[in-house]
Amino acid sequence: LYGPVGTGKTHTAKRFCLDFKKYASESDRAVDWDVVNCRQRMGDDAVLLRLIQHFDAHFPERGFSIAEKMETLRRHLEKHRLHFIVILDEVDALLKKSGADLIYSFARIAEETVASKGNISMILISQRPNALEYMDRAALSTFRRSNVVEFPKYDRGELRDIVSGRVQLGMHPGTVDEDLVDLIADIASEFGDARYAIELLEKAGMLADEENLEEVAPEHVRGAKAHVHPTDVQERLGLLDVPKKLVLLAIARKSRKKAYITMGDAEESYAVVCEEYDEKPRAHTQFWKYVRDLDALGLVDTKLSGEGVVGKTTLISLPEIPAKVLSDNLERSLKSR
Numbered sequence: 001l002y003g004p005v006g007t008g009k010t011h012t013a014k015r016f017c018l019d020f021k022k023y024a025s026e027s028d029r030a031v032d033w034d035v036v037n038c039r040q041r042m043g044d045d046a047v048l049l050r051l052i053q054h055f056d057a058h059f060p061e062r063g064f065s066i067a068e069k070m071e072t073l074r075r076h077l078e079k080h081r082l083h084f085i086v087i088l089d090e091v092d093a094l095l096k097k098s099g100a101d102l103i104y105s106f107a108r109i110a111e112e113t114v115a116s117k118g119n120i121s122m123i124l125i126s127q128r129p130n131a132l133e134y135m136d137r138a139a140l141s142t143f144r145r146s147n148v149v150e151f152p153k154y155d156r157g158e159l160r161d162i163v164s165g166r167v168q169l170g171m172h173p174g175t176v177d178e179d180l181v182d183l184i185a186d187i188a189s190e191f192g193d194a195r196y197a198i199e200l201l202e203k204a205g206m207l208a209d210e211e212n213l214e215e216v217a218p219e220h221v222r223g224a225k226a227h228v229h230p231t232d233v234q235e236r237l238g239l240l241d242v243p244k245k246l247v248l249l250a251i252a253r254k255s256r257k258k259a260y261i262t263m264g265d266a267e268e269s270y271a272v273v274c275e276e277y278d279e280k281p282r283a284h285t286q287f288w289k290y291v292r293d294l295d296a297l298g299l300v301d302t303k304l305s306g307e308g309v310v311g312k313t314t315l316i317s318l319p320e321i322p323a324k325v326l327s328d329n330l331e332r333s334l335k336s337r
Contacts, residue, residue, distance in 0.1 A: 002126045003151025006193030009125045010035065012151075013087045016123075024083070033085035038094035039297050040239060044102040047094060048073065051086060070105055077109075077118030084120045091124040092131040096296040100139035107142035127298070153192020160185035162194050163201055171205060176216050180204070183221050200224045229321065236297050237329065242337060243282060245330050246273050247290045251300060251316055252326040260315040262305070266291070277334060291316065 001009045017033035024031035034054045041047050048069040052059045055076040064072070077084055086106065088094060094102070109120045124131065129150070132140060154162070163184050167176045184204070188197035203224035208216045240248065250270035254261045267287055274281040282290070291314075294300045301319045304312055318326065 001123065001149050001151060002129050002131060004127060004153055004192060006191070006195035006197075007151035007153060008194065009151050010087070010089050013089075013123045013125060017085050017087065020085070030080055030082045031085070032080075032082055033087065035087035035089055037089045038092075039090040039236060042093065042097055042293065042296065044094070044098045045069070047088070047102060051084075052076070055080075066102075070109075074109060074118070077120060080118065082118050084118070085123065086120060087123045087125065089125045090127070090298075092126045092128055092134060093296040093298070095131065095134035097292070100135040103135065104139040104142065107139070111142075154189075154194050154197075155192070156185050156189040159188050159192075159194060159197050163188075163197050166198055166201055171201075171216075175205075175208075175214060176201075180216055180218060180221055183218060187221070187225055196228065199228045203228050229325075234329075236299055237333070239297065242279070242334070244290050244293060245334055246270065246277060246279060247287065248294055248299060249273050249327060249330040249334070251291075251294075252318065252323045252330065255316075255318050255323040256327070260317050263288070263291070263314045263316065266316055 001013060003009055014033075014035060021031045021033065032054075034051060036047050036050045038047060041050050044066055048066060049059070049061060052069060052072055055073075059072070076082075088103075091103075103122065103124075106120050106122055132143065132148075135143075160181060163181050167181060184197055184200050187200060188194070200221060201224075204216050204220040207220040207223050237245075247266070247270055250273045251261065251266050253273070254265050254269040258265075267284065270287060271281050281287075291300065291302065295302045298319065301317045302314050305315050321329075
C-alpha cells in the first residue's frame with residue numbers, strides 16, 4: 001500500500017486484518033496480526049523482537065541472533081497453528097537501513113511451512129511508490145506487482161466529509177459552524193491529508209477551550225494552522241537522540257541557502273554545532289551512519305553527486321520541512337534537554 005501521509009493506508013490495513021480475523025474465526029481458522037512501524041523499530045533485529053513479543057511479552061531484548069529470533073517466531077506460529085499477518089508500516093525505512101533480507105525470510109516461511117502448521121503473510125506500507133525498488137531480485141520475486149494499491153490524496157469534498165464526520169463524533173452540537181468545516185477542508189486540500197484536517201479541527205477546538213468559548217471561530221482554525229504541520233515530521237523528530245539531532249541541525253543550518261549540500265559541508269557545520277552545544281563530534285564513519293538513519297526516517301534525502309561536482313560525493317537535501325523551521329524546532333528541543 002502506498003500513498004502520501006494521511007491517506008488511510010495504516011488504518012485500512014488494520015481494518016482488513018480485523019475483518020479477516022473475524023471471517024477466519026467463523027471457519028475455525030486461527031488468524032492474528034500485528035503492525036510494526038519500521039521508523040520506530042529500526043532494523044531487522046528490532047522488527048523481529050517486536051513480533052516475537054506479540055507472543056511472549058517477556059522475551060529478552062538482547063542475547064539472541066537474528067537467525068535464532070526467526071526460528072523462535074516460526075515455533076510460535078507452529079505452536080498456535082496460526083496464520084500471522086505482519087504489517088510493516090513505513091517499510092522503506094527498513095529497506096534503506098537493512099535491505100530486504102527480513103522480508104525475504106518471511107516469504108520463505110510462507111513458502112516452506114505447511115499452511116495447517118502456521119503461516120505468515122505481509123502487508124507493506126510506504127509513502128513512496130518506488131519502495132519495492134529497494135528490494136533485491138530474490139525478495140522482489142516473492143511479491144506480485146498486481147498486489148500494489150495506491151492511496152491518492154483526498155480531494156476537498158472528501159476532506160469535508162471526513163471533517164464533518166469527526167465534528168459529529170467529537171464535538172458538542174452547535175460548536176462548529178459549517179463554514180469552519182469548509183475552511184478546514186480548504187486548508188487541508190492543498191496536501192490531501194485527512195490526518196492534517198483532523199488535527200486542525202482538534203487544535204482549533206483546544207484553542208477555543210483555552211479561551212472558555214462555546215464555539216470554535218475562524219481565528220481558531222487559522223491559529224491551529226500555525227501550530228500544526230501537515231506531515232508527520234514532528235513524530236519522527238521525537239525518535240531522535242541528541243547525537244542525531246545535532247547532525248540534523250547541522251544539515252538544516254547549512255541548507256538554508258542551498259538545495260543540496262555535500263557531506264563535507266554537513267560535517268563542517270556539524271563541528272560548529274557540537275562546539276556550540278559542548279558535545280564531542282563523532283568520527284566520519286559514525287557521522288555517515290547518522291545521516292543514513294536520518295535518510296531512512298525521511299528527514300533528509302541523500303544521493304550521489306552527478307556532473308558538475310569534482311569526484312563522487314554524497315549530496316544531502318531536506319525533502320519536507322523548511323530549513324529554518326527545522327533548525328528552530330531542533331534548537332528548542334536541544335535547549336530543553
